[in-house]
Amino acid sequence: MKFDIRSATKDAVATNPVADLRKLVEPPAESQEATEPKEAKAKRPAARKGGKGVTIWLDPDVWYQLRLLSLKRRETTQDMVAGWISRELEKAGSLEP
Numbered sequence: 001m002k003f004d005i006r007s008a009t010k011d012a013v014a015t016n017p018v019a020d021l022r023k024l025v026e027p028p029a030e031s032q033e034a035t036e037p038k039e040a041k042a043k044r045p046a047a048r049k050g051g052k053g054v055t056i057w058l059d060p061d062v063w064y065q066l067r068l069l070s071l072k073r074r075e076t077t078q079d080m081v082a083g084w085i086s087r088e089l090e091k092a093g094s095l096e097p
Contacts, residue, residue: 047078 058066070077089095 066077066081070080073080
């Protein structure tokens with residue numbers, strides 16, 4: 001099929017004014033189904049089930065060294081850091097008030 005610029009510029013996007021373009025991109029009106037709660041689209045991995053996330057920002061060189069260490073130990077970075085945190089909490093004892 002040969003490309004034809006004339007037919008490419010005659011589609012709805014190329015020929016309609018902006019007001020008409022909004023009709024093309026606006027979502028349809030909400031229906032009864034849309035107001036019902038939706039089920040989760042993707043299941044979380046078993047490791048995340050019931051867990052809470054923690055984010056830290058590291059210097060790129062520190063992150064690289066941490067990554068190399070985890071590869072050397074054949075352990076995920078998450079498992080390695082989670083182990084360190086668990087050991088530190090055990091050393092600290094109960095932190096309950």
